[in-house]
Amino acid sequence: MTKLEAVIQPAKFEAVKDALIEIGVEGMTVIEVRGHGRQKGHTEFYRGREYTVDLLPKVKIEAVILDEMVDKAVAAIAGAARSGKIGDGKIFLSRIDDAIRIRNDERGENAL
Amino acid sequence: MRLVHKLLTILIVPFFGATLVAQSATAAPTIAQLQQQIADAKGSADNAWMLVCSALVLLMTGPGLALFYGGLVRKKNVLGTMMQSFAMMALITVLWAIIGYSLCFASGNSFIGGLEHAFLHAVGAAPDADYAATIPQQTFMIYQLMFAIITPALICGAFAERMKFSAMLLFMAMWSLLVYAPMAHMVWGKGGLLNASLGGRFPTLDFAGGTVVHITSGVSALVCALFLGRRVGFPKEPMPPHSVVLSFIGACLLWVGWFGFNAGSALSAGSLATSAFVATHFAAATAAIGWAVAEWIRNGKPSVLGAISGSVAGLVAITPAAGFVGPMPALLIGFIAGVFCYAMVAVVKARLGYDDSLDAFGVHGAGGTIGALLTGVFATSAINPIFKDAQGHTLPVGMMDGNFRQLGNQAIGISIAILLALVGTYVILQVVNFTIGVRVSAEDEVQGLDLTQHGEEGYYWEASMP
Numbered sequence: 001m002t003k004l005e006a007v008i009q010p011a012k013f014e015a016v017k018d019a020l021i022e023i024g025v026e027g028m029t030v031i032e033v034r035g036h037g038r039q040k041g042h043t044e045f046y047r048g049r050e051y052t053v054d055l056l057p058k059v060k061i062e063a064v065i066l067d068e069m070v071d072k073a074v075a076a077i078a079g080a081a082r083s084g085k086i087g088d089g090k091i092f093l094s095r096i097d098d099a100i101r102i103r104n105d106e107r108g109e110n111a112l
Numbered sequence: 113m114r115l116v117h118k119l120l121t122i123l124i125v126p127f128f129g130a131t132l133v134a135q136s137a138t139a140a141p142t143i144a145q146l147q148q149q150i151a152d153a154k155g156s157a158d159n160a161w162m163l164v165c166s167a168l169v170l171l172m173t174g175p176g177l178a179l180f181y182g183g184l185v186r187k188k189n190v191l192g193t194m195m196q197s198f199a200m201m202a203l204i205t206v207l208w209a210i211i212g213y214s215l216c217f218a219s220g221n222s223f224i225g226g227l228e229h230a231f232l233h234a235v236g237a238a239p240d241a242d243y244a245a246t247i248p249q250q251t252f253m254i255y256q257l258m259f260a261i262i263t264p265a266l267i268c269g270a271f272a273e274r275m276k277f278s279a280m281l282l283f284m285a286m287w288s289l290l291v292y293a294p295m296a297h298m299v300w301g302k303g304g305l306l307n308a309s310l311g312g313r314f315p316t317l318d319f320a321g322g323t324v325v326h327i328t329s330g331v332s333a334l335v336c337a338l339f340l341g342r343r344v345g346f347p348k349e350p351m352p353p354h355s356v357v358l359s360f361i362g363a364c365l366l367w368v369g370w371f372g373f374n375a376g377s378a379l380s381a382g383s384l385a386t387s388a389f390v391a392t393h394f395a396a397a398t399a400a401i402g403w404a405v406a407e408w409i410r411n412g413k414p415s416v417l418g419a420i421s422g423s424v425a426g427l428v429a430i431t432p433a434a435g436f437v438g439p440m441p442a443l444l445i446g447f448i449a450g451v452f453c454y455a456m457v458a459v460v461k462a463r464l465g466y467d468d469s470l471d472a473f474g475v476h477g478a479g480g481t482i483g484a485l486l487t488g489v490f491a492t493s494a495i496n497p498i499f500k501d502a503q504g505h506t507l508p509v510g511m512m513d514g515n516f517r518q519l520g521n522q523a524i525g526i527s528i529a530i531l532l533a534l535v536g537t538y539v540i541l542q543v544v545n546f547t548i549g550v551r552v553s554a555e556d557e558v559q560g561l562d563l564t565q566h567g568e569e570g571y572y573w574e575a576s577m578p
Contacts, residue, residue, distance in 0.1 A: 044352065045411045047421060047471060048458020051350045 001096040001109060002070050004077075006061045007035065008089040012081040013059045019076040020063065026112070028063040039087035058089065064096050064112060151246070155239075158246040161381035162255055168372025169258035173197050173265050176369050179362030180424070181269055184470045187354035188560025189273045190570035196268040196280055203281060204261045204288055212260060213253050215293035217243065222305040222313065225297045242302050242310060244379040255376060256296075262373075263292055263325045269470030270333030271340050271550075273351075274557050277565040279550045283540055291332065291536040295324050295529055306525045309498055316525030317491050317498070317509070317518065319388065320377035322432025322484040323529040330477020331533035333468060339541045340550055342467035344557050351469075356417050363420035367396055370427045374434035387495055388434035392427065395446030399426020402450025410458070418454070425453035425475050429483030436491035436498070436509060445486045449479050481526055488522035 008016055013030070020028060034055040041054030065073055074091055082088055099111040141149075178197035185193045204212070214229035217240075229235050232253065240249045264284045271280075298304040299318050306323075308315035318324060343351070353359060375389035403422025404414035429449030430442055437445070457474035468474060491510030493499070499507040499515075508515035544550055551557075556564035563569060 045407070045413070045415055046352050046417055048407070048411075048454070048462065049347075050411075051352050 001064055001099060001112065002067055003062065003064045003094045003096050004070070004073055005092040005094075006077050006081070006089065007033065007058050007091075008061065008077070008081040009083070009087065010057055010059045012083075012088075013061075015080040016061065016077050019080040020061075020073060023069070023072045023076050025063055025065055025069065025073060028061055031060045031062070033058050033060045037087070037090065056087070064099060066109060066112065155246045158244075158380045159248065159251055161385065162244075162247050162251050162376060162379065165372035165376025166251070166255040166258055168369045169255070169262065169376065170201070170369075172366050172369035172373060173258075173262045174201055176362050176365035177262065177265050179358045180366060180420075181272065181359075181362070181470050183355040183358030183360070183362060184269075184353040185272050186351060186560070187570060188562055190354065190358075190562065191568055192277070192561025192565050193268065193272055195277070195566060196272075197265045199277075199281060200261050200265040200284060203285060204264065205257060207285060207288055208253075208257045208260055212288060212293060213256065215289060216256065216260070216296040217253075217301050219302045220297065222303060223298060224294045225301050243300075246380055252379070255379075259321060259325060259373070260288060260292060260296070263321070263329050264288055266325070266329040266472055266476050267333045267336060269472030270337040270468045272469040273561065274340060274343050274469075274551055275336075276549060276552050277561070279544050279548050282548065283544045283550070286540045286543070287332065287537065290540060291328055291532055292324070295328050295532055298528065299324050299525065306521075306528065314521050314524045315499070316484075316521050317436055317487050318432045318484065318525065319435035319487075319496075320374045320431045322428075322480045322487065323525050326428045326431060326476040326480025327484065327526060327529040328533045330473045330475070330480055331530050332537040333472030334466070334477060335534060335537040336541065337466050337468040337473065339538070339545075343469065344554055346467045347465070353417065360416060360420055363424055367423055367427065370396070370431075374427075374431060378435055384435055384496060387438075390439050391434045391437055391442035392430050394439050394442040395426040395430035395433075395449070396423045397426070398443045398446035399423055399429065399450035399453075402426075402447040403454045404450075406451050406454045407458075421457070421471070421475065422450040422454065425449045425479040428453075428476055428479035429486065431480070432484045433487040433490060436487055436496045438490075438492065438495055441486075441490035441512075445483060445490065448486065449482055452482050453479050481530075484522050484526050485519070488519040491518065 006016065017028070035058055036054055036056055039056065041052055041056060044051045044053055063073070070093065077091055098107060100107055101111040174197055178194040181197065182190045182194040209232055211227070211230050213232065213235065214227055215225045218225035218228040220226040235249050235253050237248045237250065239245050239247055240252065244252050264287055298306045299316060300307065302310050304310070304312050306312045306314050306316040308317050316323060345351070370392055371389055374392040375385045378385035378388055400419045400423040403425065404419040407418040408414040426446035426449050429445050433442070433445055453475050456478040457471045461468060461471070461474055487510070489511045492513050493506045493509045496509065497506040499509055501507055510518050541550060552561065552564060
């Protein structure tokens, strides 16, 4: 099992979600987050006072999927989220030891 | 129905009066009765307008100012800030009924009114002809109360996010009686030192409260900001407004309510009210443009907060001038105020480093002062022939009219307002600080006024709550 964490532009969320569902990803958790990579923040002015906003709003999608799904999922996310400009986001992959379905104690891949 | 009946009588009598008189001399109304009926009809019109204006001025404090200030603070302080405005609607009303109105408007000496109207004694349906001859004195009383409510509420912008609620109540109660009442009496009260129409020593033109409302509150705000000190984390920590949306709604309500404030200060429903209404609206418009354009040039973008702050600055500046100047000077006064207040807030405040959190001084103190001075420049007898000689001939009013001394009188009025606000506010703050302490603890300040002062949160949006 692999955990996939994708941090993307909020505007691309609907497209990415639809692309993941289309290739058969059955569950995901979505969090509104703030953060930045290499993309610079922006400045805001309130009554002449300057505020630098360097943590920008992003959407983070988490999904734990079968290992054989990983390549398709990564391609789906990248295809839907890419604009080619700085700030498009990142995808992180990590191994998952186990999973438990709370409803009936199913474990491992059966719980996904 | 009674009014309709009276109007019909007035219209019909001139046509048929002669025959009526011929037929039955006893039933015909006398000239005196007719004059009385005309006066009654005019009185009813004026009274209707003044009651509407009273409601409009209350609308400026709640929701207007409460939303304007509430949006500008961080979200942990939104309720505490709104409550400060709302508390004035309750607290000042009670004080006003007991003694405030009397101290402002009863006959007294040059500086303060007497106790003739304490507990609203003899304030009823009969007009006080010195102030407003066509409306019940009770209407005048309730209208003026709305001014007494918003003036201290304006100060709240300076000590936002860090003053104890209990200290704020005590401060405001004392301020209303020791600063507002003498200033209102001096400028508007019978025999007041600065009264322009009732024989003041230094006639200061202040149509709707440039000195009484905005300079006193603005200068007091600065004293509060300096006395309380900066908020924890200022200026290193960013403290942007938590909702410019709320502030936007508040500013628009202020603009609308200000028609009651300025046009209502004609105290009648005639053409002077229209003139003040027009001047008020025009100044708000150009001030919004002035502030936004200044910002556009300096920062590259015209902000929404800038545009609405500008309109408030223009409304402040036109307040003393509203019933004395024509539409074109109003456009100019507004524009000057918009640019000037932007410079005060964005440049001067930043350079001096005091934490006037919501710019009560930068907008009301600075805008009120520039407005009171420009009133002395642009006031004209063509709009308001307030000065007359012993024979009743109209005298020049402002500098453009040829009355150069008026600028000096305006400066005297402004100086007295500033001095009274400085000294009065400082003394009151010392007393409040000595008795209950003005400022919340640092921990409470970090946690926010909503929780620590009121035990509530403005936005209770927990996902787990059903």
